[in-house]
Amino acid sequence: MTDMQGLRVMGIDPGLTRCGLSVVQAGHGRAVLPVAVGVVRTPHEIPLQERLLRLSVAVEEWMDDYSPEVVAIERVFERGNVSTVMNTAHAVGVLMLSAARRGIPVHQYTPSEAKKALTGNGRADKKQMTSMVTRILGLSEPPRPADAADALALAVCHCWRAPFIARTEHLAELSGRQNTRDLRSGQQ
Incomplete structure (x- = not known):
């Protein structure tokens, strides 16, 4: 079993x-040990691009302050209200981009x-x-x-799924190497 002890994960709702x-x-x-938790709020009366910028700045500050190795984010799904889904999708894009700029893998x-x-x-x-x-x-009280x-x-x-994900990725890598060797040997 792959040991993930020490893995620092940023969770984003x-x-x-x-x-x-x-x-x-x-x-x-x-x-699993708690490190930090909080909520970023943006006022609904300001323009969308300003809200997204504020969200981006806040999450990037968290990434810089806490140095996560991976981000776990909720996958956007249909909630019945198209404008809510679209706003959440905009936020997800900004959050994933912030992680990508730092080379942090994202799992949904x-x-x-x-x-x-x-x-x-x-x-x-x-x-x-x-x-x-x-x-x-x-925790002494509910978040x-x-x-x-x-x-x-x-x-x-x-944190709990990371060992399985790592094993699966490792097996896929090994399988890819084997397929590459098989292709090379078939070409000779």
């Missing part, structure tokens, strides 16, 4: 009005993937998720608002 940010560090086994998780990873139930409600995040991280708890959940989800 994307949003234009409220964006949850967190940083955790993988410990031994399934232990659906809400149900994070819920299943933390509670075993892909349909867990906000209260269950917040309770599990509080317990897993050994508030929900965007902060969701950002922590995404980071924990990645």
Whole structure:
């Protein structure tokens, strides 16, 4: 099993009005240590481009301050309101670009993937998720608002999935090498 101890993960619950940010560090086994959590807010009355700039500046400050090795972000999905989805998609693009500028890999998780990873139930409600995040991280009180708890959940989800992802990528790399050798030997 690949050991991810020490892996620093930034979890992001994307949003234009409220964006949850967190940083955790993988410990031994399934232990995860909280480093930081917060929410970036942008006022809805200012122009979209200014809101996106404020979001970008804030997340880049977090990346510079906490030096995450990977970002775990919620995958945008249809919520019924097209303008909300579009605003969230704009925010996700800015957040992913901020990570890309620093060479930080990004992994996306659906809400149900994070819920299943933390509670075993892909349909867990906000209260269950917040309770599990509080317990897993050994927090003295639940993180508030929900965007902060969701950002922590995404980071924990990645910490727990990272060993599997690393093994899968390693096997794919080995398979690619073997295929390349097979092609070379077939050409001779």
